[in-house]
Amino acid sequence: MLSISRSCLRGIYSCHWNSQNRRPNRACCWLSFLSFVSILALSWMYVCFIAFNDHNDVNWHAFRTLKKWVNWYMIVMVVSAVLATYCLLLLVFGLLHLAVREPLDLHWLHKVFLFLGLLTVTLGTAGFCKEWIEEWQTVYMSFQATAPFLQLGAVVALTLISWLVFQSHHTAQTAASKVFIMLTFLVVSAAVLLCPLAICSPCIANNLPPKPALVGHRGAPMLAPENTMMSFRKSMECGVVAFETDVQLSKDMKPFLMHDNGPSFLLRTTDVKEKFLGRDADMHANFTLQELQTLNAGEWFVRTDPFQSVSSLSKEEKREANNQTVPSLSDLLVMAKKYNVSLIFDLKNEKNSTGFHNSDSYYTAETIEKSGISPDKIWWLPPEYRHDVRKVTPGLKQVYNNVQEMYADGGSFLNMKYSFLSTLEISELRKNNVSVNLWVVNERWLFSLLWCSGASSVTTNACHILKSMSKPDWHLEPNMYMGIWISADVMSLLLMFGLFLWQRRRNHVFHQNTSERSVPLLPR
Structure with missing residues (x-):
């Protein structure tokens, strides 16, 4: 049995199934190189795992370039996992060689694969530093x-x-x-x-802060097509305190909900290519609200399965998702008012306006005023015409994305990306009675860390996962x-x-x- 085990070790590591009397040259150097690449591959796998919280950003940016939705990040994860597993197993066999005092003779094919692995990790790290450097935080x-x-x-x-x-x-x-x-x-x-x-x-720590409230990022995009009424209804089932969405103006100055903006803004999440031939590259101002609401805004979700979550839906839910349309802001305000849920939003094209009365802020504030929703249920985030909006619709809850601007304006509500504040800064802000909402938080480990830091609320794609947590995973x-x-x-x-x-x-x-x-x- 022992001789068979030794033979297997030799076969896997060096492809020599029979005992070798010679002492290979630079065998220890190759073992050191193998150890080095294994540590790098494992570290890269850890980085990919941690950055998975924001993996949809990578896929979205790739879509904007290639105009085709592919889950590129999952491909990177699979390649990284295979590389790390291969290197670690090979290292284990090398260490077992040392333990049983077998000569170390790494096969040339393994050496080639190790160099390719080193190149893969190097290119991945370089790309990470160039295109996604903020993720190191x-x-x-x-x-x-x-x-x-x-x-x-x-x-x-x-x-x-x-x-x-x-x-x-x-x-x-x-x-x-x-x-x-x-x-x-x-x-x-x-x-x-x-x-x-x-x-x-x-x-x-001994004392655990209260659990952060949940804000549905474009609704519940893991359970339904983003920025659709089904998505917001699903997030409501998670007990969210607010809906987060993106508002744009149609050709007839009606606010509607859509994240993507600029040319081809409808291409990712609707069937604009089939419904309006030759207009798939148009801007938001080229479509009326009536035209937008003839589009299918859900079939893409079932077809592409962006979060690998469609399999968890029932047949009825898939059928409902397949028949979603582009909602107006008025539609969402009716739901928010009915169920007493707050609303926070970005205005995607506000910087292109030439004055307040021609701006997205004006028409959005006017729509909010007409809806009859309680003003304190609106978390007003867009900074461009903040003071003008206060005059049109007083009583809105003012939210800021900059600490200095918030203090200068006498505010007490901050909305920032989770990595823009340290855990210590979050704790200090909460001690000063500042509400802190952090976006976008999808992974349990990150939610646990922000929970321990004292965050007031988090904007999330995964409300159904975070809802079920009764305590932080890492406490x-x-x-x-x-x-x-x-x-x-x-x-x-x-x-x-x-x-x-x-x-x-x-x-x-x-x-x-x-x-x-x-x-x-x-x-x-």
């Missing part, structure tokens, strides 16, 4: 949630590989090599075992975390000390047996 934030658990994982990994380190120490030929190996290992061990002293996470009381940390460190140290003694004894027995076999037999 999300990665930085993630460590506040995951660092305590990553440290525990690092302790386990350190304990597992310690026996290989001790084996290398005992088999080293010179005293200098022995000292270097052990000194390096002790430094790394100290860093891993003591790093909780430097970990600062709002989720390691630990300080005493409990300290107990886990110290217990894990002590167990690790005891195991490593035992492995060190075992390897020392094993090496002594090995050398003793070698010496006995090398002693020549004396003639009688």
Whole structure:
């Protein structure tokens, strides 16, 4: 059985199924390179996992360039997962080679794949830095949630590989090599075992702030086509306190709901190509509200499945999604008024207006006034004509996307991207009685972190997922975390000390047996 296992190890790592007597050149260098690429691939996989919260942004920007909807981010995730799995498995086989003292002879095909993996990670990182650099702040934030658990994982990994380190120490030929190996290992061990002293996470606390309220981003776009009445109804079932949407003006100056703007603004979410031949590249001002409401605004959702969630819908829900139209702002105001839900929105083309009375703000404020909805249910976000809007529709709840502007205007309601504020800044703002809404928060780990930080509310695509959370996923009381940390460190140290003694004894027995076999037999 042992010989078969050794043969399999050799076959997978070096494609030599029979025992090799020769010592391959630069075998340790290739193992070091394999370790380096494995760490990079695993780190890149972590980055992709953390950035998944905003993956729809990547797909949307790709659509604007290619005019075709493809879930590019999922392709990147799959490739990254395959690469990380391949490198880690190959590294495990390499370490097992060392453990059973088989010669390391990495096959040339593995070497090619490793270079391709390194190139893939390098290009991915370069693209990330060039096109999506703000996402590094999300990665930085993630460590506040995951660092305590990553440290525990690092302790386990350190304990597992310690026996290989001790084996290398005992088999080293010179005293200098022995000292270097052990000194390096002790430094790394100290860093891993003591790093909780430097970990600062709002989720390691005794007192937990109230759960943030939920705001439906374009409704509930994981459960229904975005910015449709079905989507807003679905978000209402999640218990959202507000609808978030995007408002544009039609040719006949009627506000309607649509996120995409500019040329081809209808191409992604409607059947404009089939319904209005040759007009799919037109601007919003080229369509009347009546024309817009003849378009199908839901079939694309069932067909493209942008969030891989269509399979969770019933046949009736799919049929309903397939028959959605482009709603007007008046339609949504009726629903918000009926169910006492607030409304926050962006005006997509406000910067193109030439004056307040010709602006989207004016017609939107006029529509809100006519709807009869309570003014305090409108969270007014667009900054361009804020003071003019106050005169037309007083009593609106003013919301700001800039801290300095908010304080200068005497406001107390902030709406910002989640990564634009640190967890400490969120906590300080809440202490000053400032309401903080953060967008767009879809992943449980991120919602947990912002919950621990004290955010008032979050805008989300995943209201049905966040609604079900009764407590943050990453919350630990300080005493409990300290107990886990110290217990894990002590167990690790005891195991490593035992492995060190075992390897020392094993090496002594090995050398003793070698010496006995090398002693020549004396003639009688």
